[in-house]
Amino acid sequence: MTPLHYVLLAGTLISLGVWALLWRLAPVQPNLAQTLAMLSPVTSVDREQATTRGWEAVGAWGLAKLPDKVRPIPEKDLALLGISPAGFVSRKLAYALVGLVAPGLLGSLSILLGIPLPWAAPAIVSLAAAVLCFLLPDLEVRAKAVNARREFSRSLACYVDLVALERSCGSGTRQALETAATIGDSWVFRRLRECLDHGTWAGLATWDSLRQLADSLDIPELSDVADIIRLSGAEGAGIHRILRAKARSMREGILTSELTKANEANERMSVPVSILGIIFLAILIGPALLSMTGML
16 A cells, blocks of 8 residues: 555544544434433343243244144133233243253263264154143143132132121122222232222123123132122122122032042052052061971
């Protein structure tokens, strides 16, 4: 390069530097949203919400792309557990990704340790693990939904008793339902409060609100309570004794279910106990029999 070229290059760089400095120092109209976001502290809750939104975006993509037969959505179980369909699908995809990658990593580690494996083994294991892991969230949601419905039934029996008590004190139907829902602090009472509040804002009758909640969560006991409340509102019937009888029958049903599960557990335990008893008798009688037959 000639000296003229060096001079031109130096002039160009100096001009670019001066222009960048002037552009940086020139006054601009700030964006209010960006300024407030920069001034606001980033908390762990914000990071968690951002992560949740990211995963739900992946789940929304899975809902749009995957066929219905591949990703069946247990809508009532998810509504009961408070999980969105997008979050459920994102969890399935994350589990499948872990199942797809983990066997490959283990195969690579075995190769590094000097343990050769057939090239098809990691691929087959990866596909099988991906399918199994993809199905794990369905089993997890189903098991959690069973426990949640059992807890809902127990809390609902207490709620019905509280409503009957409010009705016996002279409260109206809506007032009795709303007051009884404010007594408990569990998630069941919170869902009942939200249901009644939503019905009030939407202009629905209390029994219609409870029936909608029962249908969305698949709680037949709550449908029966809604029918009893509808009977009181439509025909003006006194429901104090009916509610008490319903709560009593619900508690008896829960007790019967618990006794049935306890009997099933006892039956399952009888098999290993019998096997242990046979082994213990064999230990006691075995030496004597062997000595009698001359084998010992």
